[in-house]
Structure formats: structure tokens, C-alpha cells
Amino acid sequence: xxxxxxxxxxxxxxxxxxxxxxxxxxxxxxxxxxxxxxxxxxxxxxxxxxxxxxxxxxxxxxxxxxxxxxxxxxxxxxxxxxxxxxxxxxxxxxxxxxxxxxxxxxxxxxxxxxxxxxxxxxxxxxxxxxxxxxxxxxxxxxxxxxxxxxxxxxxxxxxxxxxxxxxxxxxxxxxxxxxxxxxxxxxxxxxxxxxxxxxxxxxxxxxxxxxxxxxxxxxxxxxxxxxxxxxxxxxxxxxxxxxxxxxxxxxxxxxxxxxxxxxxxxxxxxxxxxxxxxxxxxxxxxxxxxxxxxxxxxxxxxxxxxxxxxxxxxxxxxxxxxxxxxxxxxxxxxxxxxxxxxxxxxxxxxxxxxxxxxxxxxxxxxxxxxxxxxxxxxxxxxxxxx
Amino acid sequence: xxxxxxxxxxxxxxxxxxxxxxxxxxxxxxxxxxxxxxxxxxxxxxxxxxxxxxxxxxxxxxxxxxxxxxxxxxxxxxxxxxxxxxxxxxxxxxxxxxxxxxxxxxxxxxxxxxxxxxxxxxxxxxxxxxxxxxxxxxxxxxxxxxxxxxxxxxxxxxxxxxxxxxxxxxxxxxxxxxxxxxxxxxxxxxxxxxxxxxxxxxxxxxxxxx
Numbered sequence: 001x002x003x004x005x006x007x008x009x010x011x012x013x014x015x016x017x018x019x020x021x022x023x024x025x026x027x028x029x030x031x032x033x034x035x036x037x038x039x040x041x042x043x044x045x046x047x048x049x050x051x052x053x054x055x056x057x058x059x060x061x062x063x064x065x066x067x068x069x070x071x072x073x074x075x076x077x078x079x080x081x082x083x084x085x086x087x088x089x090x091x092x093x094x095x096x097x098x099x100x101x102x103x104x105x106x107x108x109x110x111x112x113x114x115x116x117x118x119x120x121x122x123x124x125x126x127x128x129x130x131x132x133x134x135x136x137x138x139x140x141x142x143x144x145x146x147x148x149x150x151x152x153x154x155x156x157x158x159x160x161x162x163x164x165x166x167x168x169x170x171x172x173x174x175x176x177x178x179x180x181x182x183x184x185x186x187x188x189x190x191x192x193x194x195x196x197x198x199x200x201x202x203x204x205x206x207x208x209x210x211x212x213x214x215x216x217x218x219x220x221x222x223x224x225x226x227x228x229x230x231x232x233x234x235x236x237x238x239x240x241x242x243x244x245x246x247x248x249x250x251x252x253x254x255x256x257x258x259x260x261x262x263x264x265x266x267x268x269x270x271x272x273x274x275x276x277x278x279x280x281x282x283x284x285x286x287x288x289x290x291x292x293x294x295x296x297x298x299x300x301x302x303x304x305x306x307x308x309x310x311x312x313x314x315x316x317x318x319x320x321x322x323x324x325x326x327x328x329x330x331x332x333x334x335x336x337x338x339x340x341x342x343x344x345x346x347x348x349x350x351x352x353x354x355x356x357x358x359x360x361x362x363x364x365x366x367x368x369x370x371x372x373x374x375x376x377x378x379x380x381x382x383x384x385x386x
Numbered sequence: 387x388x389x390x391x392x393x394x395x396x397x398x399x400x401x402x403x404x405x406x407x408x409x410x411x412x413x414x415x416x417x418x419x420x421x422x423x424x425x426x427x428x429x430x431x432x433x434x435x436x437x438x439x440x441x442x443x444x445x446x447x448x449x450x451x452x453x454x455x456x457x458x459x460x461x462x463x464x465x466x467x468x469x470x471x472x473x474x475x476x477x478x479x480x481x482x483x484x485x486x487x488x489x490x491x492x493x494x495x496x497x498x499x500x501x502x503x504x505x506x507x508x509x510x511x512x513x514x515x516x517x518x519x520x521x522x523x524x525x526x527x528x529x530x531x532x533x534x535x536x537x538x539x540x541x542x543x544x545x546x547x548x549x550x551x552x553x554x555x556x557x558x559x560x561x562x563x564x565x566x567x568x569x570x571x572x573x574x575x576x577x578x579x580x581x582x583x584x585x586x587x588x589x590x591x592x593x594x595x596x
Contacts, residue, residue, distance in 0.1 A: 042418040118448060125451075150467055150543055157471040160479025164451055167486050171444055179490065186487040193479065210543055 052145045053131075060134055064285040065096045067338055071285075074342045106274035111174060114271065118172035123272070123279035126165030130286045133158035137293055138213055140323035141303065151212040152204070155294060156197060159249070162283060163189045166251075166258065169280070170268035181267025184353060185258035188248055191360035192255075196245035198368035202238035202375035203228040203298040216302025224309030227301040232382075234375035239299050241368050243340070246291040248356065250284060253345040257353055292337025296330060305329045397439060401432050422463055429456030443489045447482065454478045468543050 069084070072095065076083025088094025110119055136151040138144040148154065163185060170182020206228045207215045219226050229235045248255040259267035269280055296302060303326035316322050351359070405428035412420030433452030440446045454477040461470035550560045 046418065115442075115445070118445070148467065150471055153468070153471045153475070153543070157475035157479065160475055160483075161451075163483050164448070164478060164486070167483065167490065168448055171486075171490055183487065183490060186483050186490070190480070190483055190487070 056131065056134060056145055059139075060131065060286050060289075061282070063289050064282045065100070067285040067289060068096045068099075068281070069093065070335075070338070071342050074339065075346050078343075078346045100278065103275050103278045108274050108276070109271075111271045113174040115172040115174065118168050119271075120276075122165050122169035122172055123276045124165075125168060126162050126283045127279045129158050129161040129165065130283045130290070132161075133290060134286065136212060137290065140326040141213060141217070142318060142323055144213065147213060148211065150210050152200065152210050152215075152294065152298070155290060156200075159287065159290065160189070160193060162287065165283075166268050166280075169272065170258075173268070173271035175271050177264045177266070177270045178268050181258040181260070181264050181270070184260075185251065185268065187353075188251075188255065188257060188356055188360075191357055192245045192248035192364070195241055195360060195364035195368040196249055198365065198372055199238045199242035199245060200294070200298065201368075201372045202232065202234045205372070205375045205379055206232040206235060207298065212297045212302065215297055216304060219301045220304045220309065220312070224301065224304045224306045227299065227304070229299045232375055232378055234371045234378060235299060238368070238371040238375065239295065241364050241371065242295065242299075244359075245364060246295070247341065247344065248360070250287040250291055250341075252284075252288065252341055254348040254351050255356060256345075256350060257356060260350060262350075288338050288341055289334055292334040292341070293330065295337050296333035300333050302333075303327075303329055394439070398436075401435060404428075405432060419463070422459070426456045426459035426463065429453070429459065431456075444486065447485050447489055450485070451478055451482055454482065468546055 069092070073083040073091065084092030084095035086092055086095075087098045110116055133155045135145050136148065136154045138147070138151075166185045167182045170178040170180075170185065173179075203215075204210065207218050209215050209218065215228075219228060222230075229239060247253075251258050257267075258264075259269055261267075264270070269277060272280065307325055308322070308329060311317070311322055311325055405424075408424040408428055409421055412422075412424030414420075416423070429452045433449045433454075433456060436449035437446045437453065440449060454473060458470045458473040458478075461467075461473055549555045551557055
């Protein structure tokens with residue numbers, strides 16, 4: 001049974017698929033080195049997975065740490081002050097390390113009347129789900145933790161489970177501020193998951209793939225500037241909707257209602273202290289980075305830039321140098337997104353909860369649906385014309 | 387320490403030990419696939435048991451998270467990555483958050499939740515039937531797979547999409563489901579909308595009370 005013509009015309013053949021779908025680059029590397037015969041395969045596989053998890057946690061912790069430092073510097077300069085200047089020497093670069101050490105040494109408090117089990121596992125669930133989502137984050141074309149066809153779907157799915165951890169934290173704290181924060185988080189995330197997913201549909205229709213690596217490879221023409229945001233008229237409004245929804249999903253100001261310090265003390269974070277509290281912070285910054293990576297991958301060309309194009313046309317493709325250029329390109333784009341989030345945070349005042357709901361349900365969802373429609377129609381027109 | 391708490395702790399200890407035992411057995415007989423299978427089976431079953439055993443409604447709801455994640459793990463183990471992700475996105479991220487939103491304002495301890503005799507009888511008979519059906523089906527049916535022949539994770543999203551939109555396959559069912567969901571959304575908005583008389587009614591009640 002052959003699919004109808006309209007479906008076969010999808011850009012199936014132009015997808016520059018990298019080899020070994022569903023693989024793990026570390027496992028390939030280990031197999032290339034060739035472990036001794038007497039070690040069973042599954043022990044090798046488990047160790048490769050463990051090493052991958054270790055690298056991932058290291059990268060994410062570094063990114064979260066320097067996002068915190070960046071946030072303080074950005075907010076400082078936006079308020080005409082300098083921010084941290086002392087720790088470490090150069091512009092207070094070691095401030096977050098010092099903070100981390102302080103948080104580790106703080107007393108671990110669990111309030112009386114709290115649900116001890118849930119109180120303890122809630123930060124773990126929050127952190128585990130964001131790390132699970134980051135498994136789909138590729139370092140370069142040749143180095144990835146898991147290359148899967150459904151990368152973006154997996155990020156959205158696992159990223160949405162952080163909500164459960166936040167609700168758990170709010171309920172287990174046995175404090176009314178925490179409970180209100182958790183209620184707001186649940187309402188807000190349910191409302192904004194719909195426009196987030198729908199707005200993402202526009203570049204997905206343009207590119208025709210769920211995979212982050214394929215999406216990046218499809219945007220490599222036009223001297224590395226054939227970014228999805230330029231190739232379809234619906235993608236720019238879709239990006240704006242996605243960005244607003246991403247701010248709401250990551251609980252960033254102006255949508256930081258779950259923690260709203262002027263109304264709810266600190267919302268679901270009120271009763272947390274020490275390292276457990278810092279887990280929530282790490283999740284927030286990792287989620288910001290992840291949302292920016294999604295935006296960079298599906299709207300702004302992913303690994304592709306004039307630099308990668310120049311290297312490719314000079315015949316340098318594959319190898320460590322090309323991979324490093326890819327990674328640096330992606331990280332620069334992602335940190336531009338993180339900076340945009342910080343800029344918005346220190347510019348806009350917090351919105352009220354009814355404004356949040358109105359915006360999510362009445363405006364963003366229909367607009368996102370309209371974007372999907374326009375994207376699909378213009379893709380159809382493009383396939384007729386060219 | 388009262389008897390209930392002791393009973394509960396004993397129950398959790400037994401469940402945890404059973405899970406550890408199952409994981410060890412799985413690892414020793416089928417390697418990593420067996421370990422993963424035992425882990426997901428433990429998550430699913432323990433989550434369900436805690437869900438019906440816990441006295442607090444909210445804790446029951448949180449236990450469902452383990453069950454949903456375990457089922458998603460089974461899908462992933464069978465190579466259906468799209469189903470696994472959809473399971474997590476819809477059940478954990480959506481439905482469970484909705485359930486929690488509904489039950490979060492209940493008190494932490496609702497008191498005892500006792501099954502009636504009819505409830506016990508139904509549970510035992512139903513469980514027995516399910517057990518027998520699975521045993522017999524596993525012997526007779528074609529779905530008695532061993533972990534050695536687990537399928538690899540393959541690209542399926544495109545096939546699923548084409549199957550949904552293919553005129554000879556599932557396009558009618560797909561469209562019908564879409565219409566059903568649209569009707570449900572419109573109906574929800576209709577039920578929840580603010581009627582024009584609402585405010586006057588409220589004011590009238592206020593006057594009555596005064």
C-alpha cells in the first residue's frame with residue numbers, strides 16, 4: 001500500500017541523516033577502541049551509558065552555574081550596578097561556586113508537619129526529569145547521548161514532568177504559600193503547554209522532522225543561513241508565541257507566579273533550604289537553556305551558521321574541530337536566548353494570575369493554531385511553486 | 387507508634403524487597419533487558435499498590451506517577467518510542483497534573499479508606515480472572531515474547547503520521563477523534579462560561595444573608 005502523493009512529497013529524501021539512528025556516540029567510541037573479550041557486552045554498554053550521564057550532568061551543571069552568574073551580572077548592569085565583582089577575581093566569576101559551597105554546608109531543614117517522603121523526593125523528580133529531557137540535547141553532529149527520531153517530542157514529554165515535582169514540593173511543604181504556589185504552577189503549566197506545543201508545530205511543519213540533528217542539517221543551505229525562521233512566514237509569530245509560553249513553562253518572570261516573592265513569600269520554594277533549594281534553581285536554569293536550545297534548533301539553524309558553512313565548503317566536516325565549531329555555534333545561540341529571557345525578566349513586571357490564564361487560553365492558543373494553519377498552507381504553496 | 391503506621395511500613399518494606407528481588411532475578415536470567423523489565427514492572431505494580439493503599443488522596447495520585455512512568459518504560463522496551471513519549475506527555479504531564487490540581491486541596495489524611503465486603507470479593511475475583519487470563523494467554527497467544535528478542539528502537543513517527551492520514555487506513559478514525567475532542571472542548575467552555583444571571587444571584591444571596 002503506497003502512501004498518497006501529497007505524503008510522499010514530504011522532504012523525506014533531502015533529510016541528511018547522520019549514520020546509526022538510535023545510537024549512542026559513546027558506545028560507538030568504546031566499541032571502536034575495542035574492550036577486552038572477557039567483559040560481557042552489557043557491562044560495556046552500562047559503563048558507556050554511565051559515562052554519558054556523567055558528562056551530561058557535568059555540562060548541565062556548568063551551564064546552570066554560569067547562567068546563575070550571568071543572571072546576576074545582567075540584572076546588575078540593567079539596574080546600573082556591577083553585580084558580583086569580588087569572588088574569584090575577574091568580575092566575580094567564582095561567585096556561584098562559593099554560593100554552591102555555602103548551600104552544601106547549610107542545615108537541611110524539613111518543617112514539622114511536612115510530608116517527609118514527598119518533601120525529600122520532590123527536588124529529585126524535578127532534577128531527574130530535566131536531566132532526562134537533556135539526554136536529547138546533541139553536542140554536535142557526531143557526538144550525542146542518544147540520537148533519536150523523536151528528540152523534540154522527548155524533550156517536551158520529560159520537560160512537562162517537572163510540574164509534578166513542583167506540585168509535590170508545594171503540597172508536601174505543609175505551608176499555605178507553598179500550596180498556592182503549587183496550584184498556580186499546575187494551572188499555568190496546563191494552560192501554556194498547549195500554545196508551546198502548537199507554536200512548535202510551525203517549524204516542525206517547515207522542516208518535516210522531529211529530530212534535532214536532522215532539523216539542524218536541513219537548515220544548512222544559503223551559506224548556513226537557511227534558518228526556519230526565514231523560510232516560512234508563520235515561523236516568526238510562532239517563535240514569539242513559543243517564547244512567551246516557554247517563559248511561562250520555565251516559571252520565569254513575568255510569569256514567575258508560582259514563586260511570586262511579593263505575594264507568596266517564595267511560593268513552592270518557601271520551606272526549602274540548602275542543597276534541595278539549589279536543585280530547584282538548577283532545574284530552572286537548565287530548563288531555560290533547554291528552551292533556548294529548542295528555539296535555536298528549530299528556528300535559528302541549530303549548528304548551522306556561516307562558520308560551519310565555510311568549514312564545510314573548505315572540506316572540513318566531521319572530526320573534533322568541526323564538532324567544536326558546531327557546539328560553540330549552538331551554545332552562542334542558546335545563550336542569546338537565555339540572555340533574552342533575563343532581559344525580559346528585568347524589564348517586565350509580573351502579570352496577575354487572571355491575566356496569565358486569559359493570555360494563555362484566549363489569545364496564545366488560537367494564535368498558535370492560526371500559525372499552524374498558515375505554516376501548513378505556505379508549505380503547500382511552496383511545494384507547488386518550487 | 388500506632389498499629390497502622392507499623393502495618394504501612396511493613397507493607398512498603400515487603401514491596402521494596404519484592405522489587406529488589408525481581409530486579410536481581412531479571413538481571414541474572416536475561417541481563418540488562420531483564421533488569422529493565424523488572425524495574426518497570428516494579429514501578430508499575432508498586433505505584434498501583436501504593437495508590438490503592440495510601441490513605442491520603444494526594445499521595446495516591448503521586449503514586450500514579452510511578453505507574454505511568456513504568457508503563458512508558460514498557461513501551462520503550464518494546465521499541466515503541468513514540469508511544470512511550472506520548473504516555474509520559476499525556477498521562478504524567480497532563481492528566482496527572484489535572485488530577486493533582488483537583489485533589490490538592492483535600493486534607494492530608496482523609497482517615498481510613500475501607501473496602502466493603504463486596505469490594506473485596508470483586509477485587510479478588512477480578513484479580514484472579516486477570517491472573518488466569520494472563521497465564522493462559524501467555525501460553526497460548528503469540529505475545530509471549532522473551533527479552534532476548536526485544537525489538538530495536540526504530541523510527542516510527544513518520545509511519546504513524548502516514549498511517550493516520552492515509553485514506554485507506556485510519557484517516558476516518560483520526561478525524562472522528564479530532565471532532566470528538568473539539569466537541570468536548572466546546573462543551574467544557576459552554577459549561578464553565580459565566581452566565582449573565584450569575585452576579586445578580588450572588589447579590590441576592592448576600593442580601594438574604596444580611
